[in-house]
Amino acid sequence: MIERLHLEIVKAVAEHKTLTRAAEHLCLTQSALSHSIKKLEQRLGTPLWLKEGRGLRLSPAGERLLKLSQRILPQLSHCEEELQEFAKGRRGQLRIGMECHPCYQWLLRTVSPFLQQWPDVDVDVKQRFQFGGLGAILHHDIDLLITPDPIQHQSLEYMAVFDYELVLVVNDEHPLAGESHIQPEQLSNETLITYPVERDRLDIFSQFLAPAQQMVKKHQSIETTDIMLQMVAAGRGITALPAWLLEQYQNTLPLQSCKLGKKGIHKHIYLAHRKNDEEIDYLKGFIKQAKSTTADIANLRH
The missing domain is CATH 3.40.190.10 (Periplasmic binding protein-like II)
Known part of the structure; x- marks a missing residue:
């Protein structure tokens, strides 16, 4: 029978690469760890890991057990916490x-x-x-x-709980300020500031620039909305944010918005x-x- 300890051992070996470090992580002796897995391997009739130089790598059976541990252990931990x-x-x-x-x-x-x-x-x-x-x-x-x-x-x-329009945000003195909407090619010389998210998951790239085969001059990532908008207000770049979020800052920062394309980009x-x-x-x-x-x-x- 596969026990929780077996799942924890396989996960620890996969993360730490050696029996010694895995045993230390689990507060077990190396012999106790090896004994537990050997008994399981004998019961299953297949090895769970293979030696690779001084380290270990999981066998196909071990990889399968690792996937099970990644799914089951968080559930067990959460249940215990509850x-x-x-x-x-x-x-x-x-x-x-x-x-x-x-x-x-x-x-x-x-x-x-x-x-x-x-x-x-x-x-x-x-x-x-x-x-x-x-x-x-x-x-x-x-x-x-x-x-x-x-x-x-x-x-x-x-469940859809919130609708918003993604808009381009520029400072009051930017050449695009006052435009009702802009086209992708108008951003070719701009520094675009975004959150640190993969580019293919940023709508301004996936839904606006990429379909038109356009790109900005520079792409910069910033973690926080406040600093991002301070940078835009200082003329250091442009960004794209939900219109409702921008409205919270327009009373204190010199910022304006433009539609991304004639129809805009609408999200849920x-x-x-x-x-x-x-x-x-x-x-x-x-x-x-x-x-x-x-x-x-x-x-x-x-």
């Missing part, structure tokens, strides 16, 4: 994954009233995933995924959750609050 919280009289933790950098301000507006409504539920937000957002929610590393780019899966339910923000979790009351409570926050932002804009 049970411990229940034992303390708490409800648990809602783990939210973010694939939308500009949505952080929107998320803050949602989380604050949610925490007031659910005082026995904690919230954790993750923006970096070992297997991407889809893998994180399927592997139970997170409970909710906020994403503008849904990838359909039979185990997931997506989705909340994804596992279908098996849809009856969890505090998860439903967060989705309800997310819709309410979106309605409040819409009312402020009008």
Whole structure:
């Protein structure tokens, strides 16, 4: 029978490459670690790893067991954490994954009233995933995924909670300021500032520049919205952000927006959750609050 210890050992060997370091990581003796795996190999009738110089590499059977460990161990850990919280009289933790950098301000507006409504539920937000957002929610590393780019899966339910237009942002003295809309070729000599996201996942590239076979002169990444817009206001470059987010800064910074193309680029923000979790009351409570926050932002804009 495959036990949790076997999964932890295979995962540790894959990460640390040697039995010695894997044993140290697991607080086991090397002999105990080797004995456990040898017994499992005998039971399965196949080796789980192969020697490669002074190190080890997983066999095909070991790789299969590694994939199982990557899926099962996070679920076990999360379940244990939940049970411990229940034992303390708490409800648990809602783990939210973010694939939308500009949505952080929107998320803050949602989380604050949610925490007031659910005082026995904690919230954790993750923006970096070992297997991407889809893998994180399927592997139970997170409970909710906020994403503008849904990838359909039979185990997931997506709900559109927020619509926005992506606009070009320039400072008041930029040559493009005042333009009703711009074309891709007008950005060929510009420095484009974006969040640190893969280029093929940035809409200004995938939906605006790439289809026209155009490129900017320079591409620069910045982590935070505030610094990004300070750079644009200082004439150091241009950026593309949701129109609703820009509106929060226009009273304090000399910034203007232009449509990206005549029709603009319109996006939806989705909340994804596992279908098996849809009856969890505090998860439903967060989705309800997310819709309410979106309605409040819409009312402020009008």
